[in-house]
Amino acid sequence: xxxxxxxxxxxxxxxxxxxxxxxxxxxxxxxxxxxxxxxxxxxxxxxxxxxxxxxxxxxxxxxxxxxxxxxxxxxxxxxxxxxxxxxxxxxxxxxxxxxxxxxxxxxxxxxxxxxxxxxxxxxxxxxxxxxxxxxxxxxxxxxxxxxxxxxxxxxxxxxxxxxxxxxxxxxxxxxxxxxxxxxxxxxxxxxxxxxx
Amino acid sequence: xxxxxxxxxxxxxxxxxxxxxxxxxxxxxxxxxxxxxxxxxxxxxxxxxxxxxxxxxxxxxxxxxxxxxxxxxxxxxxxxxxxxxxxxxxxxxxxxxxxxxxxxxxxxxxxxxxxxxxxxxxxxxxxxxxxxxxxxxxxxxxxxxxxxxxxxxxxxxxxxxxxxxxxxxxxxxxxxxxxxxxxxxxxxxxxxxxxx
DNA sequence: TCCGCTGGTTAATGATCGTTAACCCCTGTG
DNA sequence: CACAGGGGTTAACGATCATTAACCAGCGGA
Numbered sequence: 001x002x003x004x005x006x007x008x009x010x011x012x013x014x015x016x017x018x019x020x021x022x023x024x025x026x027x028x029x030x031x032x033x034x035x036x037x038x039x040x041x042x043x044x045x046x047x048x049x050x051x052x053x054x055x056x057x058x059x060x061x062x063x064x065x066x067x068x069x070x071x072x073x074x075x076x077x078x079x080x081x082x083x084x085x086x087x088x089x090x091x092x093x094x095x096x097x098x099x100x101x102x103x104x105x106x107x108x109x110x111x112x113x114x115x116x117x118x119x120x121x122x123x124x125x126x127x128x129x130x131x132x133x134x135x136x137x138x139x140x141x142x143x144x145x146x147x148x149x150x151x152x153x154x155x156x157x158x159x160x161x162x163x164x165x166x167x168x169x170x171x172x173x174x175x176x177x178x179x180x181x182x183x184x185x186x187x188x189x190x191x192x193x194x195x196x
Numbered sequence: 197x198x199x200x201x202x203x204x205x206x207x208x209x210x211x212x213x214x215x216x217x218x219x220x221x222x223x224x225x226x227x228x229x230x231x232x233x234x235x236x237x238x239x240x241x242x243x244x245x246x247x248x249x250x251x252x253x254x255x256x257x258x259x260x261x262x263x264x265x266x267x268x269x270x271x272x273x274x275x276x277x278x279x280x281x282x283x284x285x286x287x288x289x290x291x292x293x294x295x296x297x298x299x300x301x302x303x304x305x306x307x308x309x310x311x312x313x314x315x316x317x318x319x320x321x322x323x324x325x326x327x328x329x330x331x332x333x334x335x336x337x338x339x340x341x342x343x344x345x346x347x348x349x350x351x352x353x354x355x356x357x358x359x360x361x362x363x364x365x366x367x368x369x370x371x372x373x374x375x376x377x378x379x380x381x382x383x384x385x386x387x388x389x390x391x392x
Numbered sequence: 393t394c395c396g397c398t399g400g401t402t403a404a405t406g407a408t409c410g411t412t413a414a415c416c417c418c419t420g421t422g
Numbered sequence: 423c424a425c426a427g428g429g430g431t432t433a434a435c436g437a438t439c440a441t442t443a444a445c446c447a448g449c450g451g452a
Contacts, residue, residue: 004399019303022218025439035400038441042399047440103356104300107215143368146357150372153353154346160299161345164338172339176346179379180372186379200429221409231430234411238429243410 005043005053007033010097013054017097017159021051021108051105052113058098059120062091066127080131085177088155089170096159103156125149135182151177201239201249203229206293209250213293213355217247217304247301248309254294255316258287262323276327281373284351285366292355299352321345331378347373 011032015024026047027037044050069083092099106117128148133139139147155173162169179186207228211220222243223233240246265279288295302313324344329335335343351369358365375382 020216020218020300022216023304026441027439036402038402038443039400041441104216108219140360142360143364146360146365146368147372149357150350150353150369153356154350154376157346157349160349161342164336164342168339169342172342173346175379176343176376179382180350180376183371183375183379183382186375186382222411223409232432234413234432235430237411 002043004033008040008043009050009054009057012050013058013097013101016051016054016105017100021101021105048108048110048113051101052109052117054098054101055106055109055117056113056120058095058102059117059124061095061098062088063120063124063127065091066124070127078135081128081135081181082178084128084131085151085155085174085181086170088152089173089177092155092158092173093166093170096162099156100159132181147181151181154180198239200229204236204239204246205250205253208246209254209293209297212247212250212301213296217297217301244304244306244309247297248305248313250294250297251302251305251313252309252316254291254298255313255320257291257294258284259316259320259323261287262320266323274331277324277331277377278374280324280327281347281351281370281377282366284348285369285373288351288354288369289362289366292358295352296355328377331381343377347377350376 008029012024012029015028015032026040029050030037030040040050044053065087066084069087070080102117102121106114109117125145125148128151129141129144132148133141133144136144136147154177158169158173164172204225208220208225211224211228222236225246226233226236236246240249261283262280265283266276298313298317302310305313321341321344324347325337325340328344329337329340332340332343350373354365354369360368
């Protein structure tokens with residue numbers, strides 16, 4: 001993939017995240033990358049194509065990252081979920097625009113592209129559920145999916161706040177997600193807890 | 197407020213949540229309430245006015261509901277956060293469209309209305325922080341705000357899943373939010389836990 | 393040197409949108 | 423009965439948008 005394409009996709013994702021797909025014109029995207037309007041058709045077939053490539057790229061990255069983690073965790077199954085949480089937090093902190101666009105604009109996609117993105121998203125949720133369910137046998141399959149989606153909502157809250165540094169945010173989000181999904185495994189640190 | 201106005205606001209919120217503010221035309225909103233296009237100007241000054249009233253109404257309801265809870269909780273301060281979580285989960289489950297629009301379209305507002313909505317949202321976060329910080333003295337003010345926003349993200353994940361019934365969803369969300377914000381107070385129920 | 397391709401440009405086209413204008417019906421009240 | 427006003431209609435206007443057309447500069451290979 002040519003660097004121009006990547007630049008356009010990244011810039012468009014930022015604009016879509018800030019103003020919504022229908023709130024951004026081709027002229028806006030072109031101006032943001034230093035060319036003007038119709039030049040974008042040399043790289044993409046249409047505005048919908050730009051959005052589609054954004055979402056396909058984002059869902060691909062998330063799913064591939066999660067699957068990359070799985071072989072390592074077979075020996076210590078309890079750590080798989082931990083790794084998924086940390087990886088997702090990294091992705092959300094590094095690509096807030098992709099996170100926002102992915103959860104906001106999937107309805108603006110054509111049926112075919114939407115199906116492809118949906119497939120990746122469902123597969124991603126499945127990876128999480130496979131990691132969660134052995135640790136939470138009290139949850140039904142549907143409950144596990146809902147819990148995973150809720151954890152995504154927590155981790156994806158990054159774009160709405162981020163007043164503390166990236167490292168602190170990462171630590172906060174991962175610890176909260178861990179507690180939300182595996183509440184009984186939390187150990188109180190040595191420092192002053194809330195009971196005092 | 198006349199019932200027609202409320203019908204328009206509610207219908208518009210659903211449409212805005214589904215397709216985004218710029219993805220909905222005045223004709224769409226009119227058709228959804230059974231009138232056509234320009235008739236809406238008998239009730240609202242402009243399309244932006246409709247969005248503004250939606251967001252003002254939503255932020256008002258959330259903030260008023262939270263403040264209504266506070267006096268009752270003065271005797272038992274530890275329960276204030278519990279009540280806020282339960283109330284927010286109720287609101288999110290009952291008004292998914294308002295939740296989506298509120299976190300998605302605030303950027304499309306005019307400066308004046310945006311400031312009003314922002315003020316209510318900040319006050320709402322403050323209510324949560326005031327309830328949380330006595331229970332979590334280990335968190336700085338900024339960390340508490342970020343944690344509260346993350347809890348919102350968790351509770352607001354409702355529109356993205358909701359495959360289990362409302363009661364089960366409410367129980368799941370409140371227990372996860374509790375564990376995420378107050379991890380050390382979680383008690384394992386008598387039933388079969390993950391430790392077998 | 394000529395040629396074709398890549399990646400630009402500006403102008404034009406047709407559709408859609410927010411908004412206004414002009415008009416109309418109904419209903420309650422003097 | 424006259425009539426004012428609330429709530430609706432269709433038609434029209436100007437702006438904006440996605441997309442296409444037509445054209446052009448640079449450049450690597452025959």
